[in-house]
Amino acid sequence: MRMWRIVLPLTASIAAVPLVAAPARVTVAEVVGGTMPGSPAAVLQAGTGPAPTVDSTPSLVALSAMAAAFPHAALRPTIVSRAQWRADETKRDPRAHYANGVTAIFIHHTDTPNAYDCADVPHMLRNLYTGQTRDQGWGDFGYNFLVDRCGNIYEGRAGGVDRPVIGSHTQGFNQGTAGIAAIGTFGRGTKVPAPMEHAIAALAAWKLGLRGVDPRSKVRLTSTNDKSLYPKGTSASFHAISAHRDGFATDCPGEALVARLPAIRDLAARLQGRVLREPARVQLSQALPSLDGSR
Template sequence: MRLYRIALWATVPMVFPLLVAPAGVATARAVHDQAPEGPPSLWRPEAVGSSVVPVVGTGRPFPALGAASMALPRMAPRPAIVSRAQWQADETKRDRYAHYAGGVRAVFVHHTDTPNGYDCADVPRTLRDLYTGQTRDRGWGDFGYNFLVDRCGTIYEGRAGGADRPVIGAHTLGFNQGTTGIAAIGTFGPGTPVPAAMERAIAALAAWKLGLGGVDPAGKVGLTSTNDNSLYAKGTSAQFDAISGHRDGFATNCPGEALFARLPAIRKLAASLQGRSPRISSGARLAAGPGSARPGGR
């Protein structure tokens, strides 16, 4: 029996894994004017249990991403995420279809505008209520946010389609494509303390999602509006922080003055988690600013 030695050379190109859509997710369909936005020919649907195959490496830039190519990954650890099954989402309520962009270039941070004095053990029930409202009452077909984070720092999967996928949500009108929406559970108006655990979780989640596309959380990205009802006319390109607030793209107070003021520190921590700056201790409070480790009321 002959043994062969295989040499690995530095010239071998990097190969990225092919991700498949999760069970129960089928091809794309529009849900009102929220998500996705743009012509169906530019969506990237993937079906389970059908003859449709994943669209990979087409070389066509996704409209909201401009012509910029995807950078090499800058990996940050994937944080623990509570799945939809774990918080008992009723999958019969949502639209059968998920929508995918070519990648995630930016994160928009939101707040849910709900009471702050909740017990973290009760969050799954809160999520089910929010899910019903956004799916049935607002007609978004599913959760608008891709992820939600509670005051204890627990991360929950929001919109269906796969936490590791570039799922198009319905969170920032005009800039849903190529972005991820992260909602802090609570209301963060002026003077409201933002829990340190929540900040760290948002930073960890953003570092991971942006790192998959090599995006610097402390950097700037160019996005193109797909809806005239955003702060920018349809077709207008604008520069955003890679981690922005909802108000940066839409006329709203979201994510509240207190949380918006914490975004610079969240960007810094997210960048450090990608190894882009001196690492901050995981148990340390973020840079001084409004808020404390103890959440406040409305």
């Protein structure tokens, strides 16, 4: 019997973001438009719960099927679950709401201090969660995911990280999108930590890859209310990885993080196995920080 060996190419790797194989069970929806200081394991050893659970590797048959269905699927990064950062599930609405799929990402910042210890992030998340459920009345975390300065990724809104959960992050454009919040404040002149950038790119590459969306592409979204920059029912063009300010009257996610979005889009595309045009490849090598924080 001839033995076949399936090799899935990965054109870029990120030492700061531990990656695991994407789940074998992924639903195709209709298109609508390691270790380092402060790693999840280190954070959770500080008394916040058990170490993150890593998905088991899918079988060769599952990997082959996934590769055929999602030729530009990216590996799923490690995500610290709500249970692991000890979210109080009694505070949220018991029912999650879902779109047909995620075709765009909106990047936010939490507008909180930057000089935090990553071991304290679970406590910070619980405070943010209380504010968004009790004070904002959003029924749960508004963001689908949050990323800290050490590159750790946290589950925000409940409902399943691999599902198209509708959040409360971008007025008028929560349907069919995911909100990723960088923990901190990133106004002009602020340095965006390299591990944070890499984690945002890895997370966006995975979520958009579930629908085959190129992170460098443009998508069309339709405003669902009149509180956004576009009247209800208006169809508008957005980057697949956009800033909060692109859809709502706000400075979020800050000038510094907005300036990094082109490099984040390019890195996310590389993680999906997409070949960059030569000018973009040169720009990427010049723009992206190294893992030791140098530019």
